[in-house]
Amino acid sequence: MEFTYGIDDRPRPASLLIFGLQWLAVSVPLILITGGVVAALQTEGSVVPYLQKLFLLVALVLLAQIYLGHRLPLVLGPATVLLIGILASIGAGFPAINASLVIGGLLLAGIAATGLFEYIKRLFTPRVIAVVLMLIGFTLAPTILNFITDGGGTVPPAQTFLFALAFALILFVASGLLKGIWKSTLALWAIIFGTLSYIVLFGPVPLPPEGTAMLALPPGLLAPLALPDAGVFAAFLICFLALAVNDLGSIQSVGGLLGADKMGERTNRGVTITGLGNVAAGLSGVIGPVNFSLSPGVIAATGCASRFALVPAGIALALMALSPLAIGGLASIPGPVIGVVLAYVMASQIAAGLMLGQESGAVRTFNEGLIIGIPLLLGTLVAFLPAVVAAGFPALVRPLITNGFVVGIVVALVLEHLVYRRRPEDSG
Known part of the structure; x- marks a missing residue:
């Protein structure tokens, strides 16, 4: 595939700005949607400081x-797999969640930096990875x-x-009709037009209060920490394993598309930075970042494979983080629009999980179908x-037993490596 600019090429200033704006249009919705869910859980005061810190963290890690x-x-943004861990562990409090992110990030960075990640990758066969990708979507359904x-x-x-149902139908139809950069930035256009439609139908949405500062550093850059119990830590450990697989797949998909050299080194350095980014996320009290697998579509649409095209996007995200007024405006997006x-x-x-299963030939027998179907x-x-059922479990194991993602991944690993390990050809 031919590209206008290669990985290490530096586009001219005008082109650099245009490509940077396109990457920014992809990045902002990713941060707003996942970050907005966690910010809403922080009931003390405005969600603006949380989103400020998250925008700044994503910019720096990017x-x-x-x-x-x-x-x-x-492109990089908040990890939805960590969102599942946060939602399931909310009863333990955010200090314990923050500490779990710090510990998990340190472990991830250490494993990647020392090359031990190669051994962990063996657990995540194509079937298990397909379960990981699909489980994230299924277990976020209640949210x-x-x-x-x-x-x-x-x-x-x-x-x-009813509004969400109609809006979702329009959004999925648009996804099937649009191509190129329009499809890559569809989430941004959906937020804009969805919010406008909601205002027309139901009235104005709350805007930032009068007197909100145009420029200000996010307050409370250091968050409280508390030693997590074994259940919370184990749940986040599994989430971090899935995050590592997601990060690995994203790096390798782009590296393969572009024919990048020294992919082993790139992967280890990339996962190490992701781990350190999660350490910083825990220290500042926000959700941790991960590299996103949608990047190849953006590259193919723009024809620009230069890494430097993301620099303007990173700088713009940092500048947005310094404006409570801008973040407050973005935080006014109605809940149904965010949900859709x-x-x-x-x-x-x-869809990515299904494609992986098809391309890898992961489901050829009945038992292989069970390895995916039962965990889902x-x-x-x-x-x-x-909630009344979840409350009946002991506090120590509650974050594990009540976390659908953790349960699904554990079951998938057991089925793949123990139950059906010696009988992959058995069609039942």
Whole structure:
């Protein structure tokens, strides 16, 4: 495939700005959607400081990846797999969650830097990776449902649900019709037009309060930490294993597309920076970052494979982080719009899992189908577990048993490497 600019080429200033804006259009929705979910859980005061810190963290880690890490044109944002861990461990408190991110990030960085990551990769066969990709979407279904029925106390849930249903239909139709950069930035356009439609139908949304500063550093850059219990730590450890696989797949997909050299070194450096980025996320109290697998589509659409095209996007994200007014405006997006766009992103994640399963020949027998189907079903059931049932489990194991993603991954690993290990040809 021919590209206008190679990995290490530096586009002319005008072209650099245009390509940077296109990467920015891809990055902002990724940060807003996942970050907005976690920010909403921080009930003390405004969500603006949280999003400021998250925008700043993503900007700094992105620039570190471009110059020190994998050095590839890869977009970066909050890890949805960590969102699942946060939602399942919310009862332990954010200090314990923050500490889990710090410990998990240190372990990930250490394993990647020492080359031990090669051994862990063997656990994640194509079938297990397909389960990882699809489980993220299925186990976030309760969160998506909460968003699309959230009328902010002024709009009946039935009306917001009908709005979300119609909006989702339009969004998926547009996804099938659009091509190139328009499709790559569809999440951004969906947020803009979805918010405008919501305002037309249901009235204005809350805007940043009068007197919100145009420029200000995010307050509380250091977050409280508390030693997590064994259940919380084990749940996050599994989430970090899945995050590592996601990061690895994203780096290798772009490296393979561009024919990059020294991919072993690039991968180890990239995963190391991701781990250190999660350490910084835990210290600052925000969700950790990961490299996203949608980057090849953006590169193919723009014809620009230069890593330096992401530098303007990183700088713009940092500047946005320094403006409470800008972040406050972005945080005013209605819940149903966030829910629908999150559903669209998760549907893409599920599609990626199905494509991987097909391309790798992961499902050729009945038993191989069970290795994927059983974890998906169990993980989804656990995700919808009523709170009264979850409360009946001992506090030590609750973050594990009530985390649909963790349950699904553990079951997938057991089925793949123990139950059906010696009988892959058995069709039942």
